[in-house]
Amino acid sequence: MSSVPTNLLNNGAPAGAAGTSSPGTSPTFSPLYQQIKALITQSLQSGEWKPGELIPSEVELANRFKVSQGTVRKAIDELAAENLVVRRQGKGTFVATHHEARAQFRFLRLMPDAGDPHSADNKILDVKRLRAPAEVARQLDMKSGDSVIFIKRVQSFDGAPTIVEELWLPGLIFKGLTAERLIEYKGPMYGLFETEFGTRMIRATERIRAVAADAATAELLGVPAGAPLLSVERVSFTYGDKPVEVRRGLYLTDSHHYQNELS
Amino acid sequence: MSSVPTNLLNNGAPAGAAGTSSPGTSPTFSPLYQQIKALITQSLQSGEWKPGELIPSEVELANRFKVSQGTVRKAIDELAAENLVVRRQGKGTFVATHHEARAQFRFLRLMPDAGDPHSADNKILDVKRLRAPAEVARQLDMKSGDSVIFIKRVQSFDGAPTIVEELWLPGLIFKGLTAERLIEYKGPMYGLFETEFGTRMIRATERIRAVAADAATAELLGVPAGAPLLSVERVSFTYGDKPVEVRRGLYLTDSHHYQNELS
DNA sequence: TAGTGGTCTAGACCACTAT
DNA sequence: TAGTGGTCTAGACCACTAA
Numbered sequence: 001m002s003s004v005p006t007n008l009l010n011n012g013a014p015a016g017a018a019g020t021s022s023p024g025t026s027p028t029f030s031p032l033y034q035q036i037k038a039l040i041t042q043s044l045q046s047g048e049w050k051p052g053e054l055i056p057s058e059v060e061l062a063n064r065f066k067v068s069q070g071t072v073r074k075a076i077d078e079l080a081a082e083n084l085v086v087r088r089q090g091k092g093t094f095v096a097t098h099h100e101a102r103a104q105f106r107f108l109r110l111m112p113d114a115g116d117p118h119s120a121d122n123k124i125l126d127v128k129r130l131r132a133p134a135e136v137a138r139q140l141d142m143k144s145g146d147s148v149i150f151i152k153r154v155q156s157f158d159g160a161p162t163i164v165e166e167l168w169l170p171g172l173i174f175k176g177l178t179a180e181r182l183i184e185y186k187g188p189m190y191g192l193f194e195t196e197f198g199t200r201m202i203r204a205t206e207r208i209r210a211v212a213a214d215a216a217t218a219e220l221l222g223v224p225a226g227a228p229l230l231s232v233e234r235v236s237f238t239y240g241d242k243p244v245e246v247r248r249g250l251y252l253t254d255s256h257h258y259q260n261e262l263s
Numbered sequence: 264m265s266s267v268p269t270n271l272l273n274n275g276a277p278a279g280a281a282g283t284s285s286p287g288t289s290p291t292f293s294p295l296y297q298q299i300k301a302l303i304t305q306s307l308q309s310g311e312w313k314p315g316e317l318i319p320s321e322v323e324l325a326n327r328f329k330v331s332q333g334t335v336r337k338a339i340d341e342l343a344a345e346n347l348v349v350r351r352q353g354k355g356t357f358v359a360t361h362h363e364a365r366a367q368f369r370f371l372r373l374m375p376d377a378g379d380p381h382s383a384d385n386k387i388l389d390v391k392r393l394r395a396p397a398e399v400a401r402q403l404d405m406k407s408g409d410s411v412i413f414i415k416r417v418q419s420f421d422g423a424p425t426i427v428e429e430l431w432l433p434g435l436i437f438k439g440l441t442a443e444r445l446i447e448y449k450g451p452m453y454g455l456f457e458t459e460f461g462t463r464m465i466r467a468t469e470r471i472r473a474v475a476a477d478a479a480t481a482e483l484l485g486v487p488a489g490a491p492l493l494s495v496e497r498v499s500f501t502y503g504d505k506p507v508e509v510r511r512g513l514y515l516t517d518s519h520h521y522q523n524e525l526s
Numbered sequence: 527t528a529g530t531g532g533t534c535t536a537g538a539c540c541a542c543t544a545t
Numbered sequence: 546t547a548g549t550g551g552t553c554t555a556g557a558c559c560a561c562t563a564a
Contacts, residue, residue: 031552057530068554073531081344082526089531090561107525203526209516210473210491228473228491234525253472260523262370262497263345263466294533320549331535336550352550353542 036065037075044084044095045239051097051194055085058093084202098190098201107190107204107236110163110251111259118157126152127179129171136168139235139246147171151182154220162256164217165249173199173244199244204236208258213250221252230258299328300338307347307358308502314360314457318348321356347465361453361464370453370467370499373426373514374522381420389415390442392434399431402498402509410434414445417483425519427480428512436462436507462507467499471521476513484515493521 040061049055058076062069076093079085083106086094096103111117130150137144148168155163169177174197185192194200211231218225229250236245251258303324312318321339325332339356342348346369349357359366374380393413400407411431418426432440437460448455457463474494481488492513499508514521 033552059530070555071553074552076531087531088562090529090563092530092562109525203524206523206525208471208493208521208523210493210514211516212491226489228475230471230473230493251473253474258471260469260471261466262372262469296533322549333536334534337533339550350550351543353544353548355543355549 032067033071033074033078036061036067036072037078039065040075040079041084041239047198049095051095051200052099053095054092055095082202096200098188098194103190104188107201109258109260110253110256112157113255113257120155120157120163121159123154123156124151124179124182125154126150127177127182132168136246140168140170140243142170149174149177157256160252160255161221162252163249164220165247167248168246170244173197193245199238201236201245202238204234204245207233211250217250221250223252223254227252229253232258295330296334296337296341299324299330299335300341302328303338303342304347304502310461312358314358314463315362316358317355318358345465359463361451361457366453367451370464372521372523373516373519375420376518376520383418383420383426384422386417386419387414387442387445388417389413390440390445395431399509403431403433403506405433412437412440420519423515423518424484425515426512427483428510430511431509433507436460456508462501464499464508465501467497467508470496474513480513484513486515490515492516495521 040055043049043055055061056064058069058072061072061076065072076085076087080087080093083096083103086096088094098104105117108120128150129147131145132140132142132148134144136148137146140148142148148171151165151167151169153165153167154161155165174193177197181196182189182192190201209231210228213221213223213225213227213229215225217229218227221227221229223229230253232247232249232251234245234247234249235243236247238244303318306312306318318324319327321332321335324335328335339348339350343350343356346359346366349359351357361367368380371383391413392410394408395403395405395411397407399411400409403411405411411434414428414430414432416428416430417424418428437456440460444459445452445455453464472494473491476484476486476488476490476492478488480492481490484490484492486492493516495510495512495514497508497510497512498506499510501507
């Protein structure tokens with residue numbers, strides 16, 4: 001069952017050996033802790049340990065992989081830095097989840113100009129299955145015309161509609177996602193994706209521009225057509241850098257701003 | 264001269280002692296490596312090691328601070344993660360500098376929609392000394408009316424004017440900054456700040472919005488008044504989280520976008 | 527009290543760079 | 546060849562949590 005997996009680590013065959021035996025064509029040895037990190041990531045990806053759950057202790061993992069605790073520690077350090085995992089002193093290491101206040105703000109950068117961030121009121125306008133447009137297919141690494149789920153929604157803060165957003169999700173992964181499910185679900189959408197569809201968003205890239213509001217969007221946001229809006233186009237990735245969401249948002253930035261840290 | 268500084272480390276007085284002697288009012292002990300990190304940061308800040316220079320080796324620092332190499336290592340690991348320092352295997356650890364391609368793109372997120380990033384053509388429109396407006400003074404942690412240097416410039420990519428930017432810098436720190444100096448200087452502005460004024464930008468926060476172009480800016484960018492522009496308001500910080508620059512940019516995002524990574 | 531992650535040490539060996 | 550950062554180990558002790 002959960003027995004020790006067959007480890008293929010180059011523990012007894014240090015990197016130097018590669019240079020001696022087959023210089024130039026060395027099969028890219030990597031440090032032990034990187035291999036451990038990859039093995040742990042595999043277990044996360046396969047669902048052996050689910051979001052929110054406790055993973056085995058450092059000592060146990062060290063025994064399992066036949067390495068020292070320090071090596072496991074360095075592997076987990078990097079996973080924690082990448083937000084795949086959360087350490088808690090005295091308790092253990094947990095698989096990161098979107099069902100936490102912490103994780104929310106990593107993926108919602110729109111902040112009120114004054115006051116504390118608030119939770120959004122979410123209104124689903126449309127959910128349907130359709131064939132992926134060429135551009136979306138390209139971004140999702142699918143073939144043009146493959147089945148995708150399309151969602152359109154409006155988010156309001158303090159009663160004021162602020163974000164109009166369209167989402168495209170791979171139809172195969174999110175099969176069975178319905179408007180009812182989205183509407184009745186409380187909490188962050190990424191939380192639903194994670195618990196209902198086993199797909200956890202790890203990171204995302206965004207392209208931001210200023211655009212003029214089209215008539216339909218303007219009406220939804222209660223602004224004149226042509227008003228300047230922030231266009232945020234996001235591609236989200238899960239384990240293995242696999243793209244699993246395209247999101248195009250139009251943000252009204254009259255009393256909100258997109259907050260970014262350059263560090 | 265460069266003798267061993269007086270170390271005030273709680274090496275022999277572990278954190279547990281605080282709980283025993285004065286519980287509740289413990290004077291916040293910190294781990295050794297954090298103290299080492301703070302000491303190294305002080306040396307960076309004071310200019311003991313200048314941008315681009317080699318800092319002492321891990322072994323030497325370990326001897327100087329009377330700790331193990333591993334502890335120094337962990338301190339430097341964090342400094343490297345914060346981009347204050349760059350490690351190079353076999354050579355040593357160097358103080359980070361803005362005179363590198365690497366550092367440029369951390370602070371310039373506007374990318375062409377297609378093609379490689381390019382270097383900007385920089386046109387200085389105005390440089391003058393004035394009294395800080397209230398809002399700028401607040402952001403720079405100065406008193407309203409204190410002297411600041413004001414700069415206005417236009418940046419073009421491939422000959423197309425794309426960014427109109429206004430900067431405010433504390434007059435005391437940047438005394439002697441003239442239009443001539445800015446114009447004749449080749450390379451990134453932060454590089455000039457670092458070498459000529461000893462002030463290195465460490466991190467920055469940005470507030471991004473969509474706004475309509477005013478008449479003057481529209482003319483500079485060659486767009487109609489009212490065209491949507493990306494407004495980027497930046498506050499940059501140097502060592503000790505001290506704000507030393509306010510920058511308000513208006514970006515034309517017709518063929519460029521602001522690129523961001525959520526991770 | 528037992529188990530967890532967090533800190534610190536000391537030492538070994540490796541890979542890379544320069545001389 | 547010497548010196549640097551990079552990896553790995555083994556062991557000690559600490560702080561925190563929960564039973």
